[in-house]
Amino acid sequence: MSKAVSPMFSYVVAFIVAVVVLSAAIISIYQFHTLSSPSTTNTTSSGPTKVTLPVISSNKTVVISLVALSSASTFNLNGTSFGQMTIYIPAGYNVEVEFTNQESLQHNLLLVMNNTATPNAADLASDGKILLYVGTTSSAYTLQGLSSGQTALGVYGPMAPGTYWLACGISGHAESGMWVNLVVSQNVTAPYAVG
Ligand SMILES: [Cu+2]
Numbered sequence: 180m181s182k183a184v185s186p187m188f189s190y191v192v193a194f195i196v197a198v199v200v201l202s203a204a205i206i207s208i209y210q211f212h213t214l215s216s217p218s219t220t221n222t223t224s225s226g227p228t229k230v231t232l233p234v235i236s237s238n239k240t241v242v243i244s245l246v247a248l249s250s251a252s253t254f255n256l257n258g259t260s261f262g263q264m265t266i267y268i269p270a271g272y273n274v275e276v277e278f279t280n281q282e283s284l285q286h287n288l289l290l291v292m293n294n295t296a297t298p299n300a301a302d303l304a305s306d307g308k309i310l311l312y313v314g315t316t317s318s319a320y321t322l323q324g325l326s327s328g329q330t331a332l333g334v335y336g337p338m339a340p341g342t343y344w345l346a347c348g349i350s351g352h353a354e355s356g357m358w359v360n361l362v363v364s365q366n367v368t369a370p371y372a373v374g
Contacts, residue, residue: 232266232370240273240336241370245288245345245359249281249327252356256288256345257374260356262297264374266345269367273336276345278313280325286357287315287324289348290335298353303346311335312348320348338363 233242243266251258268274278288290311291303300306302321309317314324314331324347325331346358359374 227373230372232268232372234272234370235275238273239269239271240275240334241268242275242277243345243372244277244279246279247282247286247347247357249283253282253284254347254352254355254357256347256357256359259359259374262344262358262360264372265360265362266370266372267362267364267367268338268370270340270363270365271337272363272370273334274311274338274361276311276313276333276335277330278325278333279330280314280327283327285324285326285349286347286352287320287331287349288313288333289315289320289344289346290333290361291344291346292341293344298344298346298358301350301354303344303348303353306353307344309348310343315348321350324349340364 234240235242245256248255248258252260254260257264274290276288276290278286280286289303289309290313291307291309293307295306298306303309309320311333312320313333314329316323340363343361343363344353344358345361346353
């Protein structure tokens with residue numbers, strides 16, 4: 180004959196089990212939230228950063244400042260190369276391109292409506308249509324640019340939807356990595372850069 184378990188003992192065991200299960204559930208939910216909530220203090224991330232670009236709203240002009248940095252690889256723009264940076268602007272905006280050369284080697288900056296994904300010719304005119312020459316001229320861009328410490332400015336627009344480059348026009352420089360992508364789209368509401 181088995182001994183009957185007292186109802187009170189059963190209630191106590193059931194209560195303890197319920198407390199343990201509930202605690203485990205609360206801890207796991209807390210840990211999930213801790214793991215999944217985005218960090219706002221992470222400064223060591225190496226992922227792409229999004230930067231809002233300044234706009235002169237009176238004439239829908241986005242100001243794009245690019246520098247051939249002396250602290251980065253020879254063929255860089257703002258420390259990026261080979262299309263690592265992409266600039267997005269709304270269709271119909273104008274671009275004001277400010278280009279500064281910090282390097283001892285001469286560089287210039289061209290706006291190109293490209294017809295290939297990456298520069299693959301020494302002369303950018305072979306890779307698309309050149310729309311703007313900054314720090315050089317339409318006849319000298321494959322040879323001449325800004326000397327170290329110089330800044331030049333160029334304005335173009337309104338921009339039609341499409342894909343463009345901002346790239347150095349001196350022979351071989353874009354092929355060596357000196358270019359950023361520029362995307363003009365009806366779907367962009369405010370200019371920004373990622374890279
Ligand atoms: Cu260059």
